[in-house]
Amino acid sequence: MSHFTTISMQIRDVEALRLAVSELGLSLLHDAMARGYSSNRIPGNYVIQLKGPYDIALNTNGDGSYGLTTDWWGGHVEREVGANFGRLLQLYGVHKTTIEARKRGHFARRQPQKDGSIRLTIGGVA
Numbered sequence: 063m064s065h066f067t068t069i070s071m072q073i074r075d076v077e078a079l080r081l082a083v084s085e086l087g088l089s090l091l092h093d094a095m096a097r098g099y100s101s102n103r104i105p106g107n108y109v110i111q112l113k114g115p116y117d118i119a120l121n122t123n124g125d126g127s128y129g130l131t132t133d134w135w136g137g138h139v140e141r142e143v144g145a146n147f148g149r150l151l152q153l154y155g156v157h158k159t160t161i162e163a164r165k166r167g168h169f170a171r172r173q174p175q176k177d178g179s180i181r182l183t184i185g186g187v188a
Contacts, residue, residue, distance in 0.1 A: 082153035
């Protein structure tokens with residue numbers, strides 16, 4: 063029985079994803095297999111290799127975004143990337159926004175908040 067669950071996300075920028083994954087201390091592999099419960103494996107256009115026994119596969123949706131597929135059993139994935147990919151998606155958003163701001167000649171400043179959120183300030187010309 064498969065334990066894998068897919069969630070469609072608006073992840074479109076692989077470089078921003080790579081930066082977020084790296085900040086979490088993880089690796090982003092291209093054209094790899096993601097590990098799941100027991101010996102279950104699924105292919106991914108990209109795979110976020112986690113430290114625990116499971117990984118996250120990313121495969122393209124029809125609109126060019128990526129769906130994230132993982133095995134949530136046992137809380138292994140949640141501990142590394144947050145509930146419903148929360149920490150991963152937060153960092154992806156920060157990196158994507160920073161990349162876009164810099165392309166437009168602006169600066170972006172990050173300030174971690176006590177509640178775990180990140181305050182991102184975009185300003186004038188960098």
